Amino acid sequence: MGESSTPHNKTVKLADVARAAGVSQGTVSNVFNRPGLVSEQLRERVEEAARSLGYRGPDPRGRLLRAGRVNAIGVVTIGPLNGFFDDQYTRLFLSGVARACEARGAGISLVSATDDEIAAWNIRTALVDGFILNCLNEGNTLVELAKKRGLPFVAVDFPVGPGFDVVRIDDYRGARQAAQHLVDLGHRHFAVFTFETEKEVRVGFVDDVRAVRSSFEVVRRRLSGYRDAFRAAGLPPQPVFETGSEYDGVCTGVDAVLAANPDTTAFVCTSDRVALHVMTYLRSLGRKVPDDFSVVGFDGIEEAASFSPSLTTIRQPGIGKGEAAVELILGDKPDGAGGRVVELPIELVVGESTAPPRKGQAA
Incomplete structure (x- = not known):
């Protein structure tokens, strides 16, 4: 292929550059692929014609597609690109992806889903062998675009329907185990803090409808696990507050919860990041x-x-998730492969942040 395009410009072909520069297509090809064969004056003329037309060079997809494999993976996440590096859990996950790709000599392309138009363009045009879709909200149009590409993809922590590969943990069991740990210690008055329940954060108390209808599978299952642990202990519904993942939202939540229920003795958080902010x-x-x-x-x-006091938490294998997702895309595929589900183990890690409520606190 010898063409170049952008989301807003028509496709410019190698032949268009040749015509504008008054040279053959072979000369244009040499300028971009074998510049040493072309005189400097002629090369500058062709490059100027290419710049004026917005042509960036021959499309590498033709060569790569003929080879049958690009040897690269696209990783798509719901948050901004800096979240790949700022959020500790996402960083662990990406580290797992990188380890597995490096072992296979493969590259990585990072795509943020915060801007649907740009993300859609990247998914349609990315030179990759498949996609890892990390924690997208259900119904996200990017999932359909990934399907239309016809490339393999793995959904991490959200369902995409039958026939597609998934890597996950049992979020419900982990959340229920975390809440049960506090119940067993004697706590009876809780506040549940969750990161965003929809793509747009809405800081404030969460009613049952919003909790149950969250478009994030992770949120629904974790909140359900907490709720069932409280119900099994004979407790009434406990307040849920959507803080988002940032410190300011968590501060707002703590103030609101303690004002509404001064008897609160325990905070149950859907992520370590939120818990550490608390x-x-x-x-x-x-x-x-x-x-x-x-x-x-x-x-x-x-x-x-490493925090003081150390945090009691549900440990999930972030690195393992990344490695498993890469293996599903680049690894050997059995006949009829598709619809594979890899569920990784979790464990309760008891740190120094949990203890029985002290005497005199409401029971």
């Missing part, structure tokens, strides 16, 4: 963990263990 803000208020409040997280990031 502990940091409580400390700024002069409140102690676990003396005044117990806090439990979910993910098992490195900072959960």
Whole structure:
């Protein structure tokens, strides 16, 4: 192929550049692929014609497609690109992807789904052998675009229907285990803090309808696990607050919860990041963990263990998820492969952030 295009410009072909420069198509091809065979004056003329037309060079897809494999994977995530590096859990996941790709000599293309138009363009045109779709919200149009590409893809932590590969953990069991740990310690008054329930964060208390209808499978299953643990203990529904993942939202949540229910003794958080924000803000208020409040997280990031006090959390294999997703795309595929589900183990890690409520606190 000898063409170049952008989302907003018509396709410019190698022949168009040749015509504009008054040379043969072979000369244009040499300028871009074997410039040493072309005189400097002629090369500059062709390059100027290419720039004026917006032509960036021969499309490498033709050569790559003839080879049958690009040896690269596209990783798509719901958050901004900096989230690949700023969020500790996502960083662990991406580390697993990178390890597995490096072992196979494959490259990685990162795609953020925060801008649907740009992400759609990247999915339609990315030179990859397949996609890893990480924590997208259900119904996301990018899933349909990935299907239309006809390339293999793996959904991580959300369902995409029969016939497609999935890597996941049992979020419901992990959440229920975390809540049960606090119940067993004697806590009876909780606040559940969750990251965004929809693509757009709405900081505030979450009613049952929003919790049940969240377009994120992870959110629904974790909230369901907490809810069922409380119900099995004979407790009434506990308040759920959508904080998002940022510190300001968590501060707002702590203030709102303690104003509405001063008897609260434990915070149950859908991620370690949220839980660590809770502990940091409580400390700024002069409140102690676990003396005044117990806090439990979910993910098992490195900072959960190094924080003081260390965080009780549900550890999931972030690196293992990334490695498993790459293996499903680049590994050997049995006849009729598709619809494979890889469920990885989780474990409760008891740190220093949880303890029985102190005497005198409401039971």
